[in-house]
Amino acid sequence: MTGIVEAELERFTRGDIQAFEALFREYQGEVYGWIIRIVHDSGAAEDLTIETFWRIYRARARFDPCRSFGAWARRIATNLALEHLSRRRLERSLDNGFPIRAPGTGTPDPAIAADVCTKVLAAFDELPAKLRVTARLAMIEERPYAEIADALGISTNGVKSRVFRATRLLRKSLEKRGVRP
Amino acid sequence: MNEQDEALKQLLQRAAPGPTDRELKRDLWPEMRQRLDRPPVQIPWGDWALAATLLLCLLLFPETIPAVLYLL
Numbered sequence: 001m002t003g004i005v006e007a008e009l010e011r012f013t014r015g016d017i018q019a020f021e022a023l024f025r026e027y028q029g030e031v032y033g034w035i036i037r038i039v040h041d042s043g044a045a046e047d048l049t050i051e052t053f054w055r056i057y058r059a060r061a062r063f064d065p066c067r068s069f070g071a072w073a074r075r076i077a078t079n080l081a082l083e084h085l086s087r088r089r090l091e092r093s094l095d096n097g098f099p100i101r102a103p104g105t106g107t108p109d110p111a112i113a114a115d116v117c118t119k120v121l122a123a124f125d126e127l128p129a130k131l132r133v134t135a136r137l138a139m140i141e142e143r144p145y146a147e148i149a150d151a152l153g154i155s156t157n158g159v160k161s162r163v164f165r166a167t168r169l170l171r172k173s174l175e176k177r178g179v180r181p
Numbered sequence: 182m183n184e185q186d187e188a189l190k191q192l193l194q195r196a197a198p199g200p201t202d203r204e205l206k207r208d209l210w211p212e213m214r215q216r217l218d219r220p221p222v223q224i225p226w227g228d229w230a231l232a233a234t235l236l237l238c239l240l241l242f243p244e245t246i247p248a249v250l251y252l253l
Binding site: 017021024025028029032033036037040042046049050053054057116117120121124135136139140141167170171174179181 | 185186188189190191192193194196197198199200202203204205206208209210212213214216217
């Protein structure tokens with residue numbers, strides 16, 4: 001997966017900017033791809049990718065070169081994406097509280113009525129950020145539970161529990177809106 | 182995952198699909214480099230002095246703490 005060798009990671013932890021550049025170039029696409037899955041907004045994903053690497057660079061001394069750089073980067077990226085979603089939700093609630101489809105998001109299936117789509121999006125948007133991200137990665141993106149657990153810094157059982165809670169809340173919320181999946 | 186959960190999952194996937202394009206379109210390194218080269222934010226000495234004065238006042242007159250918290 002990666003051409004980065006341990007010696008390069010070692011140099012990065014000592015603050016070598018060239019080693020950091022090599023890491024950045026190797027992983028920027030992967031980190032961006034992970035963030036856009038969560039935030040669904042290409043502009044925000046680019047900003048958050050840079051912020052992720054900025055935090056990685058500042059925390060370089062704490063990184064153990066024997067561990068996976070990609071997993072570490074994903075965890076930092078996930079935390080930032082979660083913060084971004086919480087901030088966006090707050091801004092939206094100060095605005096008018098209605099869910100907005102982020103630019104670059106896929107088009108819904110035309111077989112589903114527009115009002116059902118709106119209700120599903122609204123119900124999904126009501127979930128707490130942590131449940132929403134877990135549900136998005138597990139149910140929409142169908143990422144493996146182990147990968148999600150690693151990125152969120154929780155156990156696989158923790159992921160299962162969050163998916164279960166998200167499912168239960170979503171079903172309740174959709175039933176209230178007259179949608180029965 | 183039971184049948185009901187599977188139905189909910191499919192409804193979610195159809196109503197709120199993920200982004201269609203997940204590829205990074207440009208190299209972000211130039212922006213990263215700019216960020217790295219930006220000088221760290223320096224707090225003016227006047228702000229430190231103000232903070233120290235406030236802290237000293239709070240230590241000398243602890244009964245003012247609720248009032249300060251209220252004003253914050």
